[in-house]
Amino acid sequence: MGFVHAQAWQAIPEAQLVGLVDTDPNLLKTLGESIGVSGFPNLDTALREVDVDIIDICLPTHLHREAAEAALAAGKHVICEKPLALSLKDARAIIDAAAAAKKQILVGHVLRFFRVYQKARQLVLDHTLGQIGTIKTFRGGSYPKGWHDWYGDPAKSGTLATDLLIHDFDFLMWCFGPVERVYAKSLAGHITGAADHVLASLRFKSGPIAHVEGTWAYPKGFSYAFEIAGADGLIHFDSADKGPIHTLLRSGSERNASVEVPESPVEISPYQAELAHFLEVITHDALPVVTAEDGYNALAVSLAVRDSIQSGEPVLLPGRTGGES
Numbered sequence: 001m002g003f004v005h006a007q008a009w010q011a012i013p014e015a016q017l018v019g020l021v022d023t024d025p026n027l028l029k030t031l032g033e034s035i036g037v038s039g040f041p042n043l044d045t046a047l048r049e050v051d052v053d054i055i056d057i058c059l060p061t062h063l064h065r066e067a068a069e070a071a072l073a074a075g076k077h078v079i080c081e082k083p084l085a086l087s088l089k090d091a092r093a094i095i096d097a098a099a100a101a102k103k104q105i106l107v108g109h110v111l112r113f114f115r116v117y118q119k120a121r122q123l124v125l126d127h128t129l130g131q132i133g134t135i136k137t138f139r140g141g142s143y144p145k146g147w148h149d150w151y152g153d154p155a156k157s158g159t160l161a162t163d164l165l166i167h168d169f170d171f172l173m174w175c176f177g178p179v180e181r182v183y184a185k186s187l188a189g190h191i192t193g194a195a196d197h198v199l200a201s202l203r204f205k206s207g208p209i210a211h212v213e214g215t216w217a218y219p220k221g222f223s224y225a226f227e228i229a230g231a232d233g234l235i236h237f238d239s240a241d242k243g244p245i246h247t248l249l250r251s252g253s254e255r256n257a258s259v260e261v262p263e264s265p266v267e268i269s270p271y272q273a274e275l276a277h278f279l280e281v282i283t284h285d286a287l288p289v290v291t292a293e294d295g296y297n298a299l300a301v302s303l304a305v306r307d308s309i310q311s312g313e314p315v316l317l318p319g320r321t322g323g324e325s
């Protein structure tokens, strides 16, 4: 992800990428040379040696809090890849550190910068589909083999719900507001080792229910999909089809008529759009499209899903969003 962000920064004319930090000297050398910027073995050295406005954290998740607090204490704005942290306590500590430093923080809930997800939300908000009843989302592919297999350690990645499905939790709350209750099942490593598969049901306070499916157990590839159904029609999208959002609408007395509305494909990388947005935010002291509280709330849902998987029981959210476990 650090490489993806580095490429995205380089595509933004108003930004200047000045350094990379990684503990792996070989990676730092090859990446630094290919990108043409200096490499630093740790964040402290980088903070001492280069004067920057933003630290963009793409570390394994268990390292987010320490890096975010160091960057904020040094007076830098912070972009932090999702999930913001692994516990609500750590997430709150990062948010408090940003407030104390009077610096901005953007959590990498990048679906908010995918045109296809933006378009879907617009169709929901402008009532094209009528009152929304149900939503289905899918996200996943093969198991990610990260640095020292950190994705396979729940203490480092927080498991599939916190690492991967958190994208969909954030998107769904962006569209439908707070989640009231979750119930979830998982393979939990029974069949495929760390390569988990999760099925989660979410009920929103605003009424709709969502079925959120995610996997790290496919043989290869990565894809994402959604279907949103309302009283007046439904939309569906599957990245594997490489097609538009399909829209089927009921219309007038012909309740079964359908209309397909094509949507143009993504033009610039959503990661570039996300980083460029943050540049605007810090330049104009504006509110980011994804606030740190959004990152906190998405984490809260993912932890409730984890708890439901572990207990086999539904989990209510209101108690959790107030508490800091």
Ligand SMILES: NC(=O)c1ccc[n+]([C@@H]2O[C@H](COP(=O)([O-])OP(=O)(O)OC[C@H]3O[C@@H](n4cnc5c(N)ncnc54)[C@H](O)[C@@H]3O)[C@@H](O)[C@H]2O)c1
Binding pocket: 001, 002, 021, 022, 023, 024, 027, 041, 042, 043, 058, 059, 060, 061, 063, 081, 082, 083, 108, 110, 144, 145, 146, 147, 148, 150, 163
């Ligand atoms: N938004 C997205 O679409 C998306 C996609 C994938 C990953 N992510 C998130 O991005 C983050 C990074 O994931 P990844 O897949 O790129 O991980 P990765 O394992 O591929 O890379 C992690 C890098 O961190 C380096 N590293 C480890 N400890 C370090 C330390 N103390 N200081 C400096 N460098 C250190 C490693 O050498 C490695 O190069 C995670 O939080 C993950 O959840 C987001």
